[in-house]
Amino acid sequence: MRFGPKIYIPIIVLLSVILLVFYNRGIHFKNRNKYQNAFDTEYFNRIPGTQKEKYLDSLVSSLKNQKNDSVVRNLYLRAGEEYYYLNNIAKSYFSSFTALKLSRAENDSSRIAKSLYFIGDCYENSQKDSAYYYYLQAQKIYLKIHDYNKLGQMHFNKAYVLFYDGNYVECEVELSKGLEYLKTSNNIKLLYSCNTLMGNCLEKLFMYDQALKYHQLALRNLRVMKKNNTDSDEVNNFNISSVINICNLYDLKGDYSKSIKELKPLLTKDLRKNWPRFYAIVLSNLAYSKMKNKEYKNVESMFLESLKIVDSLGYYSDAMYKKIHLGEFYLTQKDSVKSLSTLKDAYAASIKLKNTNETLNTLKLLTRIDSKKRLFYANRYIAISDSINSIQSRTKNKYARIEYETVKVEDENKVLTKKNFYILIFSFALFLILSAILVTIYLKYKNKELRFVKQQQSDSDEIYQLLSEQQNKINAAKEEEKNKIARELHDGVMNKVYGVRMNLGFFNSKTDEKTIEKRKQYIFELQNIENEIRSISHDLNQDSFLESNDFNTLLSNLIKSQNEISKTNFYYFVDERFDWEQVENIYKINFYRIIQEALLNIQKYANASKVEVKIELIDKDLLQLSIIDDGVGFDINTAKKGIGLSNIRERTNSLKGQIEIDSKIGSGTEIIVTFNI
Known part of the structure; x- marks a missing residue:
């Protein structure tokens, strides 16, 4: 895979997931009381993945009957976090949503925000607009409680959603806000993530010099991380990713010699041994830069070696990118047969992976070499491009509408709250007046009422007993009638409706005379069902079913x-x-x-x-x-x-x-x- 002009998103995904999931979402549970031992971190880190989920299931089950305090809420959040790491999104959502309900019950703002944040993460890969909504709700709370680190994190998360929805302008705005809140932050990894994503966003907006500036800021963040004794492997991998991003910008600006100079030192035996996927990316990118610089020596073998590595690792999207570049290389060598064969493989892979950008890139190259099917590829390119433009047009302002509608609802809630406050005051005043009147009447007739208390108690007991007996009889009759109606509806009406629906569905696509006659019969059967429903509603007369x-x-x-x-x-x-x-x-x-x-x-x-x-x-x-x-x-x-x-x-x-x-x-x-x- 290459960080080329249009082929670098998968590595951004890899880096963002690493940063977002394993570092920037860190939760520290500081409460130490009788529940602290409920989560044994040291033991949890030792056990394998299958046992971890069982451990979390047991923990969540034990919390159901516990008192709603801060530690219980923290444990639900911790369970939601660990389920997320284990890729069990459904259980992560359940634990996070439970934490949200408990936090709202206690008006616990910080944990409400954290729960919303975690729920947003659960939607990130499935419903991006829902993820954006929950990040927005968390952002508003973090702003109220002045937690600027988490506020910056929410702006980054929103930008991340916008970037992968192709909304680069709004993505840039969100990242700018996030970086403003994080300018004094000690969370260097989050700063690195923001600067990297900003560089990638500006690249998409064709602002290459500004993009280069932000990638260089990301490299500065890495140097600070190295001074802070951050894991050296982690820093090394981030450094490779940043260098690849920078070299991609050099390629876009046509400065291929700089890209070659930066990429060559990265190809080490240590990288090949410990991080083969990164090695394959660097090798492929170097081959691409050399090809663009018209240095064709060993380029084919470099592409083939990188392709072999990712194929052996099972990274099919990486293999697709490398086949595109290999096909482009064969095109520069005027080897039409190999170029056509390689690009057809890449085209089939892009269709299978539903990667529309690379489908368009492959179609563009195929129109240059396959003269027989040039018109077919051109028409496919136009159709897919129009489809993408149509989708982007429909979703362009989706997230702005979410922001607007959220603010609108909040404003309406404020107005309603004010009205409810006045209504509450008026109701309370009226209640006081009525209470005073009732108390006066009560005191006036108190002596008279006391004389009848004993008799009333006796009468009340007798009436209560009679009413209870009568209610029991009514309930029994109702239950019997309900069961009877349920059986009649389920066994009779529902089964008939199901049969008629299946038959009508079967004949719906046919228009021959015989089918029309059968359809009339089933329409007549619907009339019979109507009569049976009417019969059931009147007196549940089972005999009417068999009368004729x-x-x-x-x-x-x-x-x-x-x-x-x-x-x-x-x-x-x-x-x-x-x-x-x-x-x-x-x-x-x-x-x-x-x-x-x-x-x-x-x-x-x-x-x-x-x-x-x-x-x-x-x-x-x-x-x-x-x-x-x-x-x-x-x-x-x-x-x-x-x-x-x-x-x-x-x-x-x-x-x-x-x-x-x-x-x-x-x-x-x-x-x-x-x-x-």
Whole structure:
């Protein structure tokens, strides 16, 4: 990978992550009391990553019932921080958000700000506008409590978001504010980060001389870090990155000899051994500068060596950059075959990695060498470029709107607070007046009331007992009605709606006459569902479901509708030895609902190729329903108790039937329900 004119962002990402995550987010927990031993730092640093997460889970679990004090809030923040380092963003968010709630409950400004900061970090890679919003909220609090180091950090974080959203002008503004707050700071690593990002931002704005100035300021920061006995490997790596950034500016200004002079001393055996990725970057950048300076000796071997290193390490984005430069080198050597082959590989990699900038760079080079497909590449370039411009146009002022809307909401809250204050005063005054009147009345009639206290107490106890009994009866009736309605809606209406929706979706793309007729049938079925809902809302009359339908026909139609909407083959077998007319409606409706619920579950989860529904008369009074599929099955002992299976059991138990469910993973499922009719 090269820090070339348009190909250096991944290294900035690497450096920024190192700086932001491992150094500038440092949390120091200074409270020492009975909870201090809850986090054993020395032990935590020794254990491997898998055990660290379990340790943090145990810590967070132990904090749930603790009193909300500063140490508990600190421990939640510490857990959120360590989860973040372990790349478990979901748990980091949970711990940070819990710390935010507890801090707000105690009006703990510094920890509110820190929680908002950590939550912003959780959104940084997924929803940049949300990350920006939380950084902005933290910034406002840090400004109020005059924590200028953290205030500078928030401006840097906002600038970081803006930079990777392509908003370089606002990024420069945020960095300028951050550096102003940090001008007397002792946080040299944060200053280094700000100066480096400012240099990269100004480079994007084509202000190369100013960008060079900030990269040189970053080198000064490194010298201070070295004097402060900062880890030498860390300083050395930062120094290499800064030199690469500076050499990139030399290349942009056309001063390739300076770039070569600065890069050559960096290629050491120690760098090759300990930091092979950095070595490959420096080697590739040196080869690129030599190529631009028309010094072609060993350039190809240098590119190939750097490409081999990053391929072996699995850095596919780095390999893509190197292939682009290697293709450009072959182009300078008029080796069209190698250039075309290498650039096509780079183009495919840029598409796979969704790197639009390098897709455009590759397309631009391909139009120069592939005369047969020049028009195709040119059209692709224009289409992608227009798409990028459209996106940038839509998001250009997104972050300014966030700032504006936040200020607007704050102003509105101030007005509401003022109004609420006046309303509170008025209400309090009115309360005092009413209280005085009531107290006067109370004192006036106190003697009279005391004579009836004993009788009233006795009456109240009796009334309370009657009301309690009546309320219990009402609650029981309500619960019974709720369960009844839930079963009817879930087993009847919902399953019908699901079936109609699946069928309409299946026929939605077809316009032949047969399909139109079927669609009309399902629209008519929606009318039936409407009537059934109306029936349920009036009196939950289950018998109305069967008033005008032959029950065997209803079951056959149900199986037929499943075959029409699914690749699964459904088969229906019924014992002809008995007449459905002799079976009570209560059994028929529950048979229908149980089959309907079971088929819905099979459709959703079983992935079966064949399903058999059998109804057999075992004895003259014993009716057995069997539903058998060859699907994926499930573990009965560990499966969650969903509402579907619960409803099947409830309906079976309500009629004093028996149910057996036999299923194993990979061996299908068998449900047998038996009723004594």
